[in-house]
Amino acid sequence: MNLPSEDPVLSPHTGWTRAHWEAVADELLAAVRPFASPSGSLVRLPGPASGSGEWSDDLEGYARTFLLAAFRAAHAEPEHAERILAPYATGLAAGTDPRSPERWPRPGELRQARVEAASVALALHETRALLWDRLPDAVRENTVRWLAELGGVEVPANNWVWFRAVVAAFLRSVDAPHAAADIAHAVEVTDTWYRGGGWYTDGGTSRFDHYNGWAMHLYPLWYCRISGDHEPLDRYRDRLATFLEDAVHLVGGDGAPLFQGRSLTYRFAAAAPFLTGALFDATPLPPGLTRRAASGMLRYFLDRGATEENGLLSLGWHRRFELIRQNYSGPASPYWASKGFLGLLLPPDHPVWTATEEPLPVERGDFTRAIAAPGWLVSGTAADGVVRVVNHGTPRTPSGRDPFYARLAYTTHTAPELGPPDPAADFRLDGDARAGEAAPDNQVAPADAPAARAGLELLALDGRVAVSHHEAVTVASAVRGPWEVRVVWPDEPAPGRRLVIGGHALAADRPPAEPSPGVVRRADGLTSALLVLHPPAEPPPAHRAEHTNPFGAHSATPWHEAPAEGPLAVAIFLGTTDSTALPPAPRYDTTTGEVTWPDGSRDDAAAAVDPGGRGA
Template sequence: MTTFPSPSFELPPEDRASSPYTGYTRAHWEAAADGLLHAAWRWATPGGALLDLPGPPSHSGVRSDGLEGYARTFLAAAFRVAGAEGKDPYEWLERYGRGLAYGTRTPGRDDAESWPLILDHHVQGQPMVESASVALGLRLTRPWLWDRLEPGVQDRAEQWLRGALRHLPAGNNWYLFPYTVAGFLESVGREDAETARARERALELLETWYRGDGWYADGDGRAFDHYNGWALHLYPLLDADLAGDEHASARHGARLREHLESFSLMFGGDGAPLHFGRSLTYRFAASAGVALGAVSGHTPLSPGTSRRLVSGSLRYFLERGASGGDGLLTLGWHGPHPATLQSYSGPASPYWASKAFVALLAPAGHPLWTSVEEEAPSEGPDRVLSVPAPGFLVQSTRADGVVRLHNHGSDHVRPDEGESAREVDPHYARLAYSTVTGPTSVANPADNHLSVTVGAVRSTRRRIHPLGAGHGDGWGWAGSWHVPVFPAGPSTVPGLRVESVTVARGRYELRVHRVLGAPAGARAELTGWAAEPGGPVRSQLYGLHGWEAPEEVRAPQGTAFTRWAVLPRLGVDVAGTVVLVALASLTAETDAGPLEAVVDHVGVRSGPDGDTVEAGWAEDGTRTRIVFGREAVSVDHS
């Protein structure tokens, strides 16, 4: 049995009667919020305007990082106090009110307390992000903080916040920051044409980013990730509920409800969210959408299931070193992990995890807290769920609680960017992600990747073009194509293209790839999951058609889950058009057998209109048929 350290602050005794899966109650959430806040406030400036947490600065600089510490912890305090109807045993709001007064006294001045100005995102943009947390915190706690501030402090705060309305956000979820600032200003009677424009513009863009199935792209490209829950759904729905706008709440709430139909399956049986996408150091903020669904009533989940998910995620991280010995949230996943971070990550960045505490807006008598915990969707029967809009295939197995995401649609590449391997992001480029593994670093062999080597340079996967997705009873598929791009020499090879299809059933992944236009002398390689040898999870990869040369390669830099990892790899020389078929598995089942006998027949036929792959499953005699046409892929299973 694996044991983990206790959180670095005291929590109440477990309640296994009410919470048989996690032991956590609402009191645990309050204690966690207070523990995190106490640890962070030890690093406050004398006036409390900046929380200068220890660690290397972000690219925005120390002063911006100090504002980040104030704003993000303020959000946790606001949820904590608002959910308790103003009860504030540690006088958090008095501290944040004093910090607000000091920070806005002389904005932009280089002194011990002044906040940086809010400028365009490419000049000095990070304060715009933090302005949303400040505004939302003030809105949530208005009766106990804002309404008691001196008029001069209120005016200074408004003037500083209006910087978010007058400057250019980044072209993604950032537009919801001025939206949130404007919502607060309007809620306190300070609306005007400027606030109206900020809100209208954000909603216009949000509509263009909605792609269906409850999923938003984070901007004009195809970036689908955790920003859906902790930003793109959170800000507009919470704004509507705070404003009492039933029409907007119903509209945004319906989309959140649909989002949670698929997203709720993306938490493992141990409580872990999927390790996928950027800003993963925000950790349990991944449960913010689940919590908001329960608070607002816009959720397909029962209250007991919602609590199991949010408390499971909180406990997962608190028990695995997310808060260090000093109680501060570290920059990483479990503990510190530099490869998890982005250049904008600073010492206070992890405190966007505060968004999970939106759960505390449900009062003590709310069903979220009074209902008995129920199993998470991943703890039910084995499931395979396709989500066509983002191009996802989600696969969960009850025996080990592992959830896998097969990515055939999310790439974090802007529409104006060309095909280039100069900025490869392992958190989007891989074929698959899970709740128990992380991607290898760019300096190590890539896991879950189909590469083509030309002139001794391996390709990577950058822009992903979905080919479709679907599911049936106990199985599902998703497909995509991409142009292999190369980090050295010419970025692309004329005519070279890779089409990929994943078919999932049980713990198995049938991986089919068609390489088109490979030049003479090229070599294709496929890797599986990166795992620790002898660790709790086992990675398997077996060639079924076309592959040769099975081997195991090392990733000495490890992943967010293990210091050192290995991954299986298949390879073969290719030229022209080649169809390759393999079977993969990631499992924590101790008695999982080998893959050799799982598929008893593979046939590949080529014709003038494309290629057809048929695989027979030994266990039940069913057949999977994949047809690669000129412009599309079709898959059936019977």
């Protein structure tokens, strides 16, 4: 990309300014134009079709890049804004004309169109004076007719309810017939999904992931922005402000968001809640910290190959990685990354753009943070910028077989093994066929039934200790710095049964080295290790795989297999080392259940399991 010079004074952490965001937006928009239909209504990007089909994907190409164009045009020079929006104006005319050969699928005839309608409505609202008010009456009438078809139509009981509500709000704002019940329903059910501490579930399930920020907080506030409805505004603002106190602790020192949850190919859409907080005066974060988090995410992905030679965003994490695809993922799906650009709605003289960048929490010092709603215990280390989440409360599905949710730990610097695809997996519209069940990474599971955390139940989350139960085991995690001590108690002895306990999967373009049993190390020093604390044993050679990890073609996972007799205790390490030696390791006392850290401090991993503790 052709980017402006960096500004190390204003942006000492990323070097990037608003000018970089504008330049990236311009290049992303320019890259999709060769793939647009003659009218611009359909944008057919190269790649495998989603489960909804090519016609749906083509609409997605229009709607999601229209959102980016709307944000970019907001404070652009008038002539530049007109150039950006011109193909979207002609595309709107053709897409909503039922007689056009380039018409869009209607929301009533294709489910995915119900999603994209919300992006169209948001973009139209943000370009009201620049585009909507200048459209011929016939185009406005066709657009209203197309959007109105969403009124009262069936949607899943999750963030989709807001697609109907946002569309209804836009229709109301242009004095068009609208489904007021869609708005009332979204407001009502969203309040029932709120779990406190700034966190929503997505539809009352146990799904906690990035949708909390780029959907559940974003759309309710945008509904208020479009409709002028101030009744729910204060509570939505308060919830987002509270959420951001946690969210800023989930950003790695290299700018990486946490690799966890579905739809990760949206990449820097993870910046949306930070910038939404600034736009709605709903953030506790200083402006310089907001920009540090958002610019860090944008640069993180672009520096690691998110755009291909043709300038298009690929379907993947860093570079193209097909195993991250889900049934609803098409070639244009990555362009919901456009949500990350909503900060361009802030004027150039806003403090988010003019304040000096401030360091992230993980750059200020080591921390441990418990997040109650998802059942996460978070640790960050300033020396390497790694943020780790020990997951004791988010399985997503009752079977506990989804690698994007059911692993025991996730980080900003590693990812679960995601392949090969499981042809027997449920691959519905909201499904995931990347089971990755053969890999031991961050698992505590029977050796003959890997990857399952069925019946996951959070038992305790306090200080530096978290405890949960799944299948027939209780697992406690105590964290400090780069270490996690993981203690496992089988419910009852099972002769002949064996358990697999895995550490973090480390991936790179070259195979990670294995300097000693239980230790794997990349060329850049990032090291993953598993040390057996009790009963004493040597871990086997690392589990190795190829082309199953979005962080690199070669991956290696330290792991341990032992009889299902408790307690079993291991020390899990993820951090940077400057040699083959690990830093001093923690110890576990099987009699007291205490973990002793290298600095002499202690945590009781057993007391939280039951009042009597669970020693040897």
